[in-house]
Amino acid sequence: MGSPIRVLVWNECRHEKVHEAVREVYPDGIHAAIAGHLGKQQGMDVRTATLDDPEHGLAEEVLSSTDVLIWWGHMAHNEVSDEVAGRAHTRVLEGMGLIALHSSQDSKILKRVLGTTCCVHWREAGEKERLWNIEPGHPITEGIGDYFELPHVEMYGERFDVPDPDKLIFISWFEGGEVFRSGCVWERGHGRVFYFRPGHETFPIYYDQNVMRVLANATRWAAPRIWKKQESPHVEPIEPLPQR
Ligand code: ZN
Numbered sequence: 001m002g003s004p005i006r007v008l009v010w011n012e013c014r015h016e017k018v019h020e021a022v023r024e025v026y027p028d029g030i031h032a033a034i035a036g037h038l039g040k041q042q043g044m045d046v047r048t049a050t051l052d053d054p055e056h057g058l059a060e061e062v063l064s065s066t067d068v069l070i071w072w073g074h075m076a077h078n079e080v081s082d083e084v085a086g087r088a089h090t091r092v093l094e095g096m097g098l099i100a101l102h103s104s105q106d107s108k109i110l111k112r113v114l115g116t117t118c119c120v121h122w123r124e125a126g127e128k129e130r131l132w133n134i135e136p137g138h139p140i141t142e143g144i145g146d147y148f149e150l151p152h153v154e155m156y157g158e159r160f161d162v163p164d165p166d167k168l169i170f171i172s173w174f175e176g177g178e179v180f181r182s183g184c185v186w187e188r189g190h191g192r193v194f195y196f197r198p199g200h201e202t203f204p205i206y207y208d209q210n211v212m213r214v215l216a217n218a219t220r221w222a223a224p225r226i227w228k229k230q231e232s233p234h235v236e237p238i239e240p241l242p243q244r
Helices: 020-025 030-038 082-094 102-106 108-114 209-222
Strands: 005-011 044-050 068-072 097-101 121-133 147-157 167-174 179-188 191-196
Touching: 005 030, 005 209, 030 044, 030 068, 030 209, 068 082, 068 102, 068 209, 082 097, 082 108, 082 191, 097 102, 097 108, 097 209, 102 108, 102 191, 108 179, 108 191, 147 167, 147 179, 191 209
Parallel strands: 005 044, 005 068, 068 097, 097 191
Antiparallel strands: 121 147, 121 167, 167 179, 179 191
8 A cells, every 4th residue: 555645625615604504514614524525535645725725725835745636616716816726737737636526617727727618507406416427447436336316406517618528437417408527537747637516515415425435536546646747858869869
C-alpha cells in the first residue's frame, strides 16, 4: 500500500450560510458531508477548504500537497479569483486529479480545464433521476449496478457544452423527459478530470450510498500517476548528429 491519497474537498459554502433549508440538509456544509464519507475510506487523507478562507483555502502550499481536488460551487463562481483558478488549472496539467460536482460545471476551474462554456438546461422541480452505468468495467463504476436512482433532484438537460469526453460513464434520464451526460472523464496534461452531476444544496444527495461510492471510486481513479511540470525544454540530440 502506497502513501495515502491527499484529498481536498473544496466548497463554496455560501448557500449554507444564507439558507436555513440548506443548513437543515447539510448542517456543517456540503464539504463536511463529502469529507466525512471519504475520510472513512482506506488510504485517503482528507482535508476541506472554502471560498471565504484566505486565498479560498487554495494557497500554493495547499495545492502542491493535494493529489485530488473535489470542487462544489454554485452561486459565487465569479468570486473565485482568476489567480487561484489559474493555479489550480496548472496543478491539474501537472498531474492533480479534479472532480467537479453538479453546478460546478459553471466553475472557473472546470471551464478553464475544458475550454468550453459547460452550459446546461436546468429545472428545479424535485423530479426523479435514473443514472445509467454505461461503463461497468471502469474503476469509477466499481460496485455500481446497471443503474441507480435518486428520488428528488434538480434536472440538468442536454445540450451540455463540453468537449467530447474521453469516456462517458453515466447517462441520466429524468422524469420530465430529458437526458444528460452525468458522468464524463477527460485527461488534461497529466491530470485526470471527472465531472459528476448529482448534487444540489437542498437535496440529501451527498448522503446517498451510490453517489458516495462513485465519489470514492473516482477519487482513487483521479489520483496522480505522475507529477511533471509542463514545459518546453531545449534538448541535446540522443545520437550524435552529422556535421552540417
Ligand atoms: Zn443545483
